[in-house]
Amino acid sequence: MNLPTYKTDVTLYSFQVDPFYYARLTYYLQIIQEVAGLHAYKLDASIPQLRQKGMTWVLIRTKLNIAKYIVWPETISVETWPQKPWKFYFPRVTVGTDTQGSEVFRAISQWMVIDLHTHRPSRNPMLYERFDGSKAPFELDCDLGRQKQFDDTLDQLPKYHPTILYSDADFNGHINNISYVSWMLDALPNDFRDHYKVTEIDISYTSETQREDQITVHSALVSSDGLHAEEPELMHKIEKLNKEGEIQTVSLARTVWRKRDSVHQ
Secondary structure, three states: OOOOOEEEEEEOOHHHEOOOOEEOHHHHHHHHHHHHHHHHHHOOOOHHHHHOOOEEEEEEEEEEEEOOOOEOOOEEEEEEEEOOOEOOEEEEEEEEEOOOOOEEEEEEEEEEEEEOOOOOEOOOHHHHHHOOOOOOOOOOOOOOOOOOOOOOOOEEOOOEOOOOOHHHEOOOOOEOHHHHHHHHHHOOOHHHHHHEEEEEEEEEEOOOOOOOOEEEEEEEEOOOOHHHOOOOEEEEEEEEEOOOOOEEEEEEEEEEEEEHHHHOO
16 A cells, blocks of 8 residues: 555644643644554554554654644644654654644654564564655654653652543553643643743653553753743653552653743744
8 A cells, every 4th residue: 555645634623722722732742643543544554453463553752843833723734654664663754834834843753563462563564564664755863862861960840640530541551642741741830831832842651551550740950040941941750650569660751942922923
């Protein structure tokens, strides 16, 4: 099957905006996840289709750069495509543009297909045939380097303990990656989020989370001026306490922020 790219228009609805009627960060991340799933579905390789073959997709890491946040009820055009497989990953590019053709965001994601029986990366030839990336419009560097570990010596914000909801579970029965980002954002002061928006996020998903786990979100200030810097930079870590009493890191992230006026264009 030949479908090297997938393109669709996406509207911003009122339930997807922040208190100022601009798109939430999670809206862009949801788009990235959705169009990846739709493209895979067209290739008979979405999560439900792969699970019938004993496999599933797992998102390992996403780096998203945001040029601006659209305002309700704008529509953007989103295009996505796979790059050539790299190591055990199937890298995917997603680009969003507004009605004037200006870039809204671009992202590179590292996806992996796991064998449900062995819990190891799948080498199924079908995957390499359908996601070979040979006709990618352009490529982004899929080698994002090692994700920096959370620095406990930095100034830290109060810990946050979210409650896992039924709606947080995804197709695989695990907590969806979008919930991780929501927890990281909810851990930050309301006044800060009223005045700043994320322009870059680099997030890794290092372990699965179950509904029974207890969650702790850690946030640290990288920039010397903290939350009052011109472009604040933060580090984030999510830990789980499972039913066996073990503490494990499930996600690490770095975010860069800018004042709202500069990304509401």
